[in-house]
Amino acid sequence: MEINPKNNQKPILGVMGPGDDCPPEVGNTAFEIGQLIAENGWVTLSGGRNSGVMDAVCEGAKSRNGVTIGILPGNDTNEASEYLDYPIVTGMGSARNNINVLTADIIVACGIGAGTASEISLAVKAGKPVVLLNAGKTAIQFFKSLDQRLLKQADSPTEAIELIKKYLGES
Amino acid sequence: MEINPKNNQKPILGVMGPGDDCPPEVGNTAFEIGQLIAENGWVTLSGGRNSGVMDAVCEGAKSRNGVTIGILPGNDTNEASEYLDYPIVTGMGSARNNINVLTADIIVACGIGAGTASEISLAVKAGKPVVLLNAGKTAIQFFKSLDQRLLKQADSPTEAIELIKKYLGES
Amino acid sequence: MEINPKNNQKPILGVMGPGDDCPPEVGNTAFEIGQLIAENGWVTLSGGRNSGVMDAVCEGAKSRNGVTIGILPGNDTNEASEYLDYPIVTGMGSARNNINVLTADIIVACGIGAGTASEISLAVKAGKPVVLLNAGKTAIQFFKSLDQRLLKQADSPTEAIELIKKYLGES
Amino acid sequence: MEINPKNNQKPILGVMGPGDDCPPEVGNTAFEIGQLIAENGWVTLSGGRNSGVMDAVCEGAKSRNGVTIGILPGNDTNEASEYLDYPIVTGMGSARNNINVLTADIIVACGIGAGTASEISLAVKAGKPVVLLNAGKTAIQFFKSLDQRLLKQADSPTEAIELIKKYLGES
Numbered sequence: 001m002e003i004n005p006k007n008n009q010k011p012i013l014g015v016m017g018p019g020d021d022c023p024p025e026v027g028n029t030a031f032e033i034g035q036l037i038a039e040n041g042w043v044t045l046s047g048g049r050n051s052g053v054m055d056a057v058c059e060g061a062k063s064r065n066g067v068t069i070g071i072l073p074g075n076d077t078n079e080a081s082e083y084l085d086y087p088i089v090t091g092m093g094s095a096r097n098n099i100n101v102l103t104a105d106i107i108v109a110c111g112i113g114a115g116t117a118s119e120i121s122l123a124v125k126a127g128k129p130v131v132l133l134n135a136g137k138t139a140i141q142f143f144k145s146l147d148q149r150l151l152k153q154a155d156s157p158t159e160a161i162e163l164i165k166k167y168l169g170e171s
Numbered sequence: 172m173e174i175n176p177k178n179n180q181k182p183i184l185g186v187m188g189p190g191d192d193c194p195p196e197v198g199n200t201a202f203e204i205g206q207l208i209a210e211n212g213w214v215t216l217s218g219g220r221n222s223g224v225m226d227a228v229c230e231g232a233k234s235r236n237g238v239t240i241g242i243l244p245g246n247d248t249n250e251a252s253e254y255l256d257y258p259i260v261t262g263m264g265s266a267r268n269n270i271n272v273l274t275a276d277i278i279v280a281c282g283i284g285a286g287t288a289s290e291i292s293l294a295v296k297a298g299k300p301v302v303l304l305n306a307g308k309t310a311i312q313f314f315k316s317l318d319q320r321l322l323k324q325a326d327s328p329t330e331a332i333e334l335i336k337k338y339l340g341e342s
Numbered sequence: 343m344e345i346n347p348k349n350n351q352k353p354i355l356g357v358m359g360p361g362d363d364c365p366p367e368v369g370n371t372a373f374e375i376g377q378l379i380a381e382n383g384w385v386t387l388s389g390g391r392n393s394g395v396m397d398a399v400c401e402g403a404k405s406r407n408g409v410t411i412g413i414l415p416g417n418d419t420n421e422a423s424e425y426l427d428y429p430i431v432t433g434m435g436s437a438r439n440n441i442n443v444l445t446a447d448i449i450v451a452c453g454i455g456a457g458t459a460s461e462i463s464l465a466v467k468a469g470k471p472v473v474l475l476n477a478g479k480t481a482i483q484f485f486k487s488l489d490q491r492l493l494k495q496a497d498s499p500t501e502a503i504e505l506i507k508k509y510l511g512e513s
Numbered sequence: 514m515e516i517n518p519k520n521n522q523k524p525i526l527g528v529m530g531p532g533d534d535c536p537p538e539v540g541n542t543a544f545e546i547g548q549l550i551a552e553n554g555w556v557t558l559s560g561g562r563n564s565g566v567m568d569a570v571c572e573g574a575k576s577r578n579g580v581t582i583g584i585l586p587g588n589d590t591n592e593a594s595e596y597l598d599y600p601i602v603t604g605m606g607s608a609r610n611n612i613n614v615l616t617a618d619i620i621v622a623c624g625i626g627a628g629t630a631s632e633i634s635l636a637v638k639a640g641k642p643v644v645l646l647n648a649g650k651t652a653i654q655f656f657k658s659l660d661q662r663l664l665k666q667a668d669s670p671t672e673a674i675e676l677i678k679k680y681l682g683e684s
Contacts, residue, residue, distance in 0.1 A: 077178035086582060091435040091611060092435065094296055095263070098264065102602050103600070118289045122265055124285040125285040125650050138313045146284070246468075256351065260445045261605075266605055407639070437612070440605075441608070456638040459634035460610075461626050483655075484630075491585075
């Protein structure tokens with residue numbers, strides 16, 4: 001399976017993960033993933049809020065001059081991460097999770113929360129590849145039971161990037 | 172935790188489950204759940220399509236003169252179950268899964284598919300109780316890891332109804 | 343142009359109009375329209391809030407034992423009209439206006455506000471017939487310039503009902 | 514009334530207008546507006562399709578090295594303008610019009626179609642300023658009757674840009 005963004009658009013990587021209750025080490029991984037996405041010239045997309053993985057991945061991407069897009073659940077940019085270049089204001093709460101998934105070429109799930117689980121599930125429904133990072137055994141087993149082909153597991157940010165490069169035909 | 176629908180509105184039970192690839196025994200369980208929901212005077216809500224659990228639960232509910240609402244993903248009623256009283260046409264694909272969850276007082280997951288998994292996850296995110304029926308061990312373990320309190324497991328339609336009655340303060 | 347709801351589903355009439363700043367006479371018209379919809383055995387659909395046309399049309403319909411559905415913009419039923427049988431909770435703000443339009447077989451615009459204007463426009467976009475009631479000259483002229491065929495004007499609730507019956511092939 | 518985008522984010526200008534049935538002169542105006550937006554260092558946002566104003570404004574912006582975002586109604590980028598940097602895939606049809614409006618700091622309506630009329634109305638509902646370009650007398654009169662304060666009329670792209678600069682406090 002190979003992903004080809006249209007024309008000369010840059011690939012969009014959707015990085016999903018817990019917000020307010022994000023463990024610090026998951027935030028660190030998200031920051032690192034953001035850096036690597038930016039270094040590869042790809043676009044970082046997240047849920048856009050100034051919290052947890054959404055914030056950390058954008059901070060990482062901006063620290064390497066990457067482009068960041070956030071798909072916000074609220075009616076304005078009050079809760080937006082300060083590391084967003086382009087805040088998209090949906091006003092539709094968690095229903096925006098489906099936009100995250102449809103807009104991203106590939107999804108990286110960094111840690112697991114209820115919102116993240118919905119995004120992985122919606123990605124499978126939409127036929128999008130998902131790379132699981134920092135996921136527990138049960139989560140990996142469960143999501144692979146939904147779709148063996150679309151779900152891959154990575155043990156580190158570097159390994160996740162290698163998987164993404166394969167999908168993009170860049171390796 | 173007790174659920175109290177506003178005023179004298181009837182409780183709305185959201186029954187979610189696989190569509191086109193629904194195993195026959197899961198369809199049978201959904202039909203039976205629909206019957207029991209109707210017999211208790213509650214409203215059946217589903218994803219509304221003429222397929223799998225969505226169709227079977229509505230057929231069951233109508234066989235006992237229950238009321239059925241379907242939250243359709245498409246732009247019209249072409250794919251609607253013929254057992255729907257009130258087809259709600261959203262035109263927003265899987266983003267409508269969040270409407271299923273927000274509208275239902277309690278969610279019953281009958282079997283597991285990618286769409287169902289997104290709805291269980293969105294329900295947890297929205298703080299709604301979920302009863303899992305016909306779910307495998309891994310699924311139960313995974314969703315309980317998201318939220319121990321909101322997730323209950325039932326081994327039969329009758330047992331699911333008992334759990335629902337407790338939530339509604341009717342037992 | 344004739345509208346045929348699927349199977350034996352009852353026609354759904356979407357009645358749209360101003361909320362918090364609704365003039366009393368527009369509310370009275372909405373109440374009367376709700377009564378007439380119910381007397382004809384049709385379903386009343388509105389934006390669902392306890393305010394203006396949304397509330398008045400549902401109150402009218404319930405006073406004649408009609409069925410009422412509300413497509414709510416918020417995340418719960420806190421602002422729901424007490425005259426709703428079936429509150430649909432979308433959590434997506436004004437984006438739910440498109441669901442109002444797609445779900446209704448015919449739209450009745452009762453007075454004009456910004457939200458109403460968006461619903462009339464979305465109805466034209468979706469190819470749905472609209473009956474304008476209590477609309478000013480400029481509004482009528484503007485909307486007819488968008489689509490001459492889909493827009494009809496009625497000078498009273500009774501006249502609106504006559505137009506609806508023609509669309510439904512009931513006259 | 515002054516608009517201040519958060520932090521150091523660039524202002525986002527939402528340019529709305531007819532798609533498939535767009536008159537050539539409206540397309541030319543949209544192209545010119547796109548050029549001017551880019552020259553001012555602002556971001557161009559449109560409905561994203563390869564048609565009418567959506568396409569022309571993005572082509573104009575890219576001809577001056579501007580940044581372009583498109584909020585697409587479909588499930589993928591098949592119908593996307595080739596002049597988009599960042600296609601946002603919503604899969605929610607015309608309900609995405611509300612996202613256009615909430616995301617833009619200021620809306621420019623270039624010509625009028627049913628979709629455009631819904632966006633102007635939703636902008637008024639959301640309290641966003643709208644600049645009307647190439648609008649007929651009736652349209653201007655109607656929309657000003659919805660909100661005198663938020664609606665401004667411009668007779669040329671240059672005049673529209675002057676109005677925008679005032680809103681942004683840049684003149």
